[in-house]
Amino acid sequence: MLTLPRPLDIPFTDTSAEALRFSLDHGRIAPLAARTIDVPTEAVPIGTEAAPPLTLTLTIIGSSHQAILGESAADALIETFACLGEEADDSSPARPNWGREDVRHGRWAGFTEHRFTATRTRTDGDFPTAAAEVLAASAGRALTAETHLSVAFPGQPGALTALTLTCARPERIAWQSWHCYPQHQEIVHSSSELRRSK
Numbered sequence: 001m002l003t004l005p006r007p008l009d010i011p012f013t014d015t016s017a018e019a020l021r022f023s024l025d026h027g028r029i030a031p032l033a034a035r036t037i038d039v040p041t042e043a044v045p046i047g048t049e050a051a052p053p054l055t056l057t058l059t060i061i062g063s064s065h066q067a068i069l070g071e072s073a074a075d076a077l078i079e080t081f082a083c084l085g086e087e088a089d090d091s092s093p094a095r096p097n098w099g100r101e102d103v104r105h106g107r108w109a110g111f112t113e114h115r116f117t118a119t120r121t122r123t124d125g126d127f128p129t130a131a132a133e134v135l136a137a138s139a140g141r142a143l144t145a146e147t148h149l150s151v152a153f154p155g156q157p158g159a160l161t162a163l164t165l166t167c168a169r170p171e172r173i174a175w176q177s178w179h180c181y182p183q184h185q186e187i188v189h190s191s192s193e194l195r196r197s198k
Contacts, residue, residue, distance in 0.1 A: 017120050017179070017186045019083040020064070022096050024104060024114065026080040029066060031059035035149040036070075039168045041110075054109055056173060058149050058163040063179045065163055067192060069109055076109035081118070081177065081190055096190075111173070111194040118190040127182045131158035134178045134187055138162035141176060158182040171196045 036057040055070040064082030068075055081096075096102075096118040104114045123130040135150055139162075142148035147165035160180050167174035172195050179188040 016083075016184050017181055017188045020081060020096060020118075020179070020188065021084045022094050022102065022116060022118070023080045023084070024077065024106075026066075026078060026082075026084065028068065028075070028078060029059075029061045029080070029082065031061055031066070033149060033151050034059040035146070035163075037147055037165055037168070039173055040170050052109075056165060056168075056175065058165065058175060060149065060151050060161045060163065063153070063159065063161050063181060065161065065177045065179070067163070067175055069111075069173070069194065071109040077106075077111075077114070077194070079114070079116070079192055081116075081179075108194065110196055112197040113193075113195040115193040115195070116190065118188060121187050121189070123185050123187055127180075127185055128158040130187065131160055131180045131182070134180060134189075135160065135162060138164045138176065138178050141166050143168060156182045167193075 034057055036055050039054045039056050041054055052072040057068040057070060059066045059068065061082055066082070067079040069077040098118060098120050100117070102116045105112060106114065108114070138150060139148050142164040143166065148162070150160060150162035153159040158180055159182050162178045163175060165175050172193065174191070174193040177190045
């Protein structure tokens with residue numbers, strides 16, 4: 001179901017896709033818009049303690065995003081894909097490996113593998129039309145209307161960011177993002193996934 005992007009009265013400030021950095025170590029950034037989704041946990045045998053509840057919060061920070069996996073009241077993982085600048089406050093923001101999967105191993109609320117892929121596409125022609133197609137694609141991949149979030153920025157036709165949850169199972173959570181840069185005629189699409197070890 002297509003949902004219209006939430007219009008924001010905040011100028012579009014991100015510089016370009018070239019300035020995007022990826023990190024799993026950056027702290028929370030105050031969001032412009034957010035959507036928190038309950039995600040299923042693994043079933044446990046009768047008589048044992050239930051797993052703590054999990055949430056995935058999709059946040060938009062300019063034409064950037066954070067996806068935050070929460071376990072009870074704590075942040076288990078913060079994925080940041082944003083224009084952090086060269087002087088970012090953590091040691092690991094990295095340039096994305098465009099078109100190549102980045103796999104990291106760790107412990108995040110029982111998940112042990114994080115996969116991330118980002119692609120960058122130059123759009124020749126009418127950018128607002130291309131951005132509308134992005135919006136339709138992002139909404140079409142969402143599990144429900146409540147698992148899709150998009151915002152539009154003033155002053156630049158087609159300046160929008162969209163996030164959607166595409167899979168929510170106890171063993172796998174996946175989400176995607178679209179970042180539209182009309183000033184450079186570029187669209188960035190990312191796919192992220194958390195998996196549990198078998």
